[in-house]
Amino acid sequence: MQKAIFAVAVSVGLAVVPPCVAIAQNPTNQTPAPKIIEVSAKKYEFTPNEIRVKQGTRVELKVHSEDETHGMKLSVYAEGTKDKGKPGLLFDQPGENGKVTKGVDQVLDFVAQESGTYDFKCAKLCGLGHDRMKGKLVVEP
Secondary structure, X not given: OHHXXXXXXXXXXXXXXXXXXXXXXXXXXXXXXXXXXXXXXXXXXXXXXXXXXXXXXXXXXXXXEOOOOOOEEEOOOOOOOOOOOOOOEEEOOHHHOOOOOOOOOEEEEEEEOOOEXXXXXXXXXXXXXXXXXXXXXXXXX
């Protein structure tokens, strides 16, 4: 009797496994490639200083310093956001936002979850014009 129950359980289990495996291997379930955006930084500007992406897009910002060490710090909340509970930009590695390493390009990976305008600025004091070194990330619905 136990062997019969075991045989039925195994055959039912095998009947269920192939569709599950097919679903797991389906290419439509894979994470889409990020939108890669190259950003150059030099005294006292970012190029481009306005970046536009669609809501829900996975973004990879590659920040390259042209003259001295610069970095980018993105606000994770859209301008005018009153509720600071849920950030609009979800970073893969939040510690990299604003982290500056001399001689190394900064890479910021995130998902633009909420539409709105997000400020960014230079993350390293770079001189008298440092406060002017800023830009905007616009996440469109």
